[in-house]
Amino acid sequence: MTATEATAATAEPLSSPRAYVGESEGALREIYERRAVRAYTDQSVTRENVELLLDAAVHAPSAVNSQPWAFVVLQDRELLARYAESGTELLRIDPPGIEVVQSGLPDLDRLRQMASGADFKLFHGAPTLIVIYARRIEGLPDCFLAAQSLGLGTCPIGMAIPLFNRAEVKAELTIPPDWSAALPIVVGWPAGETAPSHRHPALIAAWR
Ligand SMILES: Cc1cc2nc3c(=O)[nH]c(=O)nc-3n(C[C@H](O)[C@H](O)[C@H](O)COP(=O)(O)O)c2cc1C
Incomplete structure (x- = not known):
């Protein structure tokens, strides 16, 4: 198979992966049942909850x-509201500022359009926001794996990366200037069910 043909090849969906997952316990089930949760109750997340999540996070490779x-x-709450407002404002500025351009966010035009909506909520009203910083720039991918380890209802907020890379925000949070915001994640107790989102079958580019 040529490289081009290989790129075009997609895996056939397994005959009944859901049936297999339905019977399994643990990590596999967690992977299929995780959702980006965008509606939260007012119930607070306790210090004990957060410590448990962070301990799970640091077990990432x-x-x-x-x-x-x-x-x-x-x-x-007041700080979260202030950051939600300034993070949204940062996304709306035209032309985009340096932090937005350098954030690595995909489809920036669409994200900026979303942030301009009247009822846009950057943090989805969640009671807790955990920002993962990378202490060295090459540590960024590892921090995404750490995020994956978090439990509870969560939603990654890539759109807030520019905010947490602003010099004044880092200074306010006593973060060294050379650390990079890898991923902010909101955490809270889900208000209701979140429907699963669509996945394409795995694109197998080569299998030799
Ligand atoms: C790096 C990253 C950044 C994301 N940024 C945002 C964001 O800013 N706002 C948001 O509502 N969801 C954000 N998401 C959530 C994705 O939109 C979501 O994971 C995707 O639509 C698939 O849905 P699922 O996680 O429920 O399967 C982000 C996800 C990732 C991995």
């Missing part, structure tokens, strides 16, 4: 076990 992450936990 990292290159040469470098564990390059650091966490900022934000639960102060």
Whole structure:
């Protein structure tokens, strides 16, 4: 098979993966049942909850076990509201500022359009925001794996990365200037069920 043909090949969906997952327990089931949760109750997330999540997060793998992450936990309602407002404002500025351009966010035009909507809520009203910082730039991918380890209702908020890379926000949170915001994640108790989102079958580019 040529590289081009291989790129075009997609895996046939397994005959009944759902049936298999339905009977399984543990990680496989968690993977299929995880959702980006965008509606939360007012119930607060306790210190014990957060500590458990962070302990799970640091069990993610990292290159040469470098564990390059650091966490900022934000639960102060007024601070969250202020950051939601300034993070949204940052996305709306035209032309986009340097933090937005350098954020690596895909489909920036669409995200900026979403942020301009009247009822846009950057943090989805969640009571807790955990920002994962990478202490070294090469640590970024490892921090995404750490995020994956979090439980409870969560939603990654890539759209807030520019905000947490702003010099004044880092200074306010006492974050060293050379750390990079890898991924902010809201955490809370889900208000109701979240429908699963669509997945394409795995694209197998090569199998030799
Ligand atoms: C790196 C990353 C950044 C994301 N940023 C946002 C965001 O800013 N706002 C949001 O509502 N969802 C965000 N999401 C959630 C995705 O939209 C969601 O994972 C995707 O639509 C698939 O849905 P699912 O997680 O429920 O399967 C982000 C996800 C990832 C992995």
